[in-house]
Amino acid sequence: MVDVPLDTFGGLPPPEVPDVDLYHPKSWVTKYVFSQDAKVIAIQYSATAMSIGLLALVLSWLMRLQLGFPSIFSFIDATAYYQFVTMHGMMMVVYVLTALFLGGFGNYLIPLMVGARDMVFPYANMLSYWLYLLAVVILLASFFVPGGPTGAGWTLYPPQAILSGTPGRDWGIMLMLISLIIFIIGFTMGGLNYVVTVLQARARGMTLMRMPLTVWGIFTASFMALLAFPALLVGAVMMLFDRLLGTSFFMPSLVEMGEHLSYGGGSPILFQHLFWFFGHPEVYIVALPAFGIVSDLISVHARKNIFGYRMMVWAILAIGALSFVVWAHHMYVSGMNPYFGFFFATSTLIIAVPTAIKIYNWVLTLWRGNIRLTLPMLFALAFIVTFINGGLTGLFLGNVVVDVPLSDTMFVVAHFHMVMGVAPVLAIFGAIYHWYPKVTGRMLDETLGRIHFWITFLGAYLIFFPMHYLGLMGVPRRYHEMGEMAFVPQSAQTLNAFITVMALIVGTAQMVFFFNVVWSYFKGKPAGHNPWEAASLEWQTPETPPPHGNWGRELPVVYRWAYDYSVPGAASDFVPQNQPVASRPASDEDR
């Protein structure tokens, strides 16, 4: 051990080794293309994910056109419809939401919010993005191969995913599986970075229980993803073997169109277990970062500390842990041992408790606040409404016997779009309106933002709320047309047409957003360093946008939690995390 000289911070070693070489990029290519700066990687991730999101949006339009006005659009036949369904689902869940929350927000916010100069493994971080891009390119390539992309549904259930009755059986399914495998390898590099950075690279004074909830959310989600994605990885590898090498991991003896196939002895349900062992934590991998972000947006814009911070942290961890023991609630009617139903229904409903606590604490943060109805706040409020709605319908589907009539119907489609489609997207929009000024130094346009907000919030609600009732009637999901169903009244088609029109309107409103993002980059109002008067560390950077290395000559030192808003006796209504506590040494007692 080296003797460390006592310094002004009460006996702690100096914040960093002097003359640290940050390996600043030396050319345009290493600065903007093969960049190792987490912030550039974040923007690369976000831009790629949002482009895929735009494509997924167009696919959803095509599906809705077919459902709303069946047999008018002759090019959308059953084959095309199933390909759109599959690609829309997989793109949104994995390539958009996971990539955007963890690769985008994780990369940008973790180092800034914990007071680090960068991710701890910048090179692996760069590789993570390029593997992600490769996975995206392979996924998109499946649109151009013979037979087109797979139409197996995003759940890719075998045997149908690799049999000839399903579109894209020749090339599409293989490209999908290979793309997923590469995505997971790439994500693992990023995910390890996020976790280790949070654990190892926090600024001095940034104890775990002083971290903003955004970091807690992304950190926990990354940790979960590292545990959950391997299940999908092995599932994908085994299915690829079944398809290419004729193994029978998931394939029992079967007869296809009168012909005996050479498979035998495998279990289709095994794949479902593997898929949902990944698939359910995946829901929370998307939800927890949204939880964290919304907590911070509400706190900053209500000028009030997040209510029950410690409870919020424990709720995040509890949800993260519990989400690994609820997966088979996707499989109540799968033919698995029915006694599983008791366990999985119980664990599923238990998870409602920490989730409800989070909702209460958001709402109680508003109570006696000083609420600024900024765009991030509006989106955060919309998130809460949408998330409550989707969460409550989860109590229907989680409660085993109630799931029986509703499973595989449009009720499920409505539920998961509310809870892990619309709600996280609203959180993403709120986050972009909130952090765009830090990223670019300019504000997003307020008027365009409000147009975008109102159409998106109310429009999405009008799309998905009525959809539950189609499912309650018994309309199954994944039907390219309802056709004649004796139990469905004619008026249901009117409802379908209405939903389609709303989907077109809401989708179009997103163009306003994309225009705003581009336009404001050049013409937006200059933002300054801290336009929202926020206390957390990322707003205290010496430069905006922060350059490589984030903090200039000296790393910040943290003296308090991220939520010192409206502290009695303080001069202003927020106290930055790095503002020393007057006349007292820093200790854990000060929050």
Added chain:
Amino acid sequence: MAIALALVLVVIGSILFHLFSPWWWTPIASNWRYIDDTIIVTFWITGAVFAAVVLFMAYCVFRFRHHPGRRAAYEPENKKLETWLTVITTIGVAALLAPGLFVWNQFITVPEDATDVEVVGQQWQWSFRLPGADRRLGKSDIRAISADNPLGLVTDDPAGTDDIVIQGGELHLPLDKPVKVLLRSTDVVHDFFVPEFRAKMDLVPGQISYFWLVPTRTGTFEILCAELCGIGHALMRGSVVVENEADHQAWLQEQSRLKLARLPAAQE
């Protein structure tokens, strides 16, 4: 203030839609009224929570909106409030879960006197098999499937000789008699779904799954496939006819007669 108003409208609009929209479940035709009841209870509890929380939010947004010079309250935690909310939520969740598990136990406990009926799925049609006079279904084996034996019945099983096989026709079930529906598939995963019965279950190749019900209303009901099974998924339909005992016996006799009539042809 538009947002506070919007939140109130979302609550009112959702409740009005729920109460007055023409879209609601189709009248039930099985014994699973308990499932409907549990759904209704869940609607009440979740609806009340949704309304309460969103209206409270609307109130907060309106009452505590930003004013120059105002300061928010400073209250990091409130142990007592947090504990209370946790306890109340736990009770509410338990109130939903208990009836759910209770009914699930009934759902998976098949009565002794239930008649076995087999449903076989293949891309993209339904076939059915009912036991003959011995009330037992014969064994089946996927390897026995051939053009003459589309369901793969094991020919040397005596229990199977009087089984009634229906291909491409309607399934007939007797009114008010418990039926255990045995499900298997010859190719991919399908799902047997009759909305009026409320029950559904997947048909998985390589295994036999089941559920049971008592049909409680005569009529013809549509069978849908509810698990994506390839491009013909939406067209994989069938019919189930629920009829009284006398009609059902007559139908069974007719099917047996047809089977005997077909036999010599098959043997040539």
